Each structure stands twice: as C-alpha cells, then as structure tokens.
C-alpha cells in the first residue's frame with residue numbers, strides 16, 4: 001500500500017506515487033477527493049535518508065571499482081530509478097503541512 005490519503009483513505013496508484021517522487025512534488029493532491037496531502041515529517045526524513053544512502057552507495061561503488069564515466073552514468077540512472085520506486089513505500093501523507101525538522 002502506498003501513499004494513503006488521510007482524508008478519504010484512498011491510496012494513490014503506485015505509478016502516480018513514483019511520478020510524484022520524480023517530479024519532487026512535496027504537495028500531493030488526492031485524485032479521489034481532491035484534498036491536498038503533505039508528506040509527514042518522518043517520511044520526509046526517511047526519503048532524505050534513502051537518497052543519501054543511495055548516493056553514498058553510488059560513490060562507494062564508483063570509487064571502489066573505478067567505474068568508467070559512461071558506466072557510472074548508467075549506474076547513476078539505475079540508482080535514481082530504484083530510489084524513485086522505493087521512495088513512495090516510505091511516504092505517509094497527512095492533511096497538515098509539517099516543516100521538515
């Protein structure tokens with residue numbers, strides 16, 4: 001189950017959730033009831049941690065194996081894709097906007 005609207009309890013389709021991640025929208029509009037939904041502070045922190053981990057993992061692999069530029073770009077694309085797919089699984093939505101920290 002991904003990104004459930006707190007207002008009407010319907011969940012976003014996985015594809016929509018992934019698109020939101022790609023577009024880096026912090027505000028989501030529920031496709032069912034039209035209510036604005038915001039990621040909770042906890043899930044914002046989790047998605048930052050996820051991106052950071054992915055980035056460090058990328059740096060480690062590229063450095064450790066001295067990956068060529070072309071391959072590291074492909075690898076970066078792959079990491080970005082995986083992160084965008086995993087990210088929505090960690091996001092919880094709330095009716096109220098919370099600041100990041």
Ligand SMILES: [Zn+2]
Pocket residue numbers: 005006007008009010030031032033034035
């Ligand atoms: Zn809704």
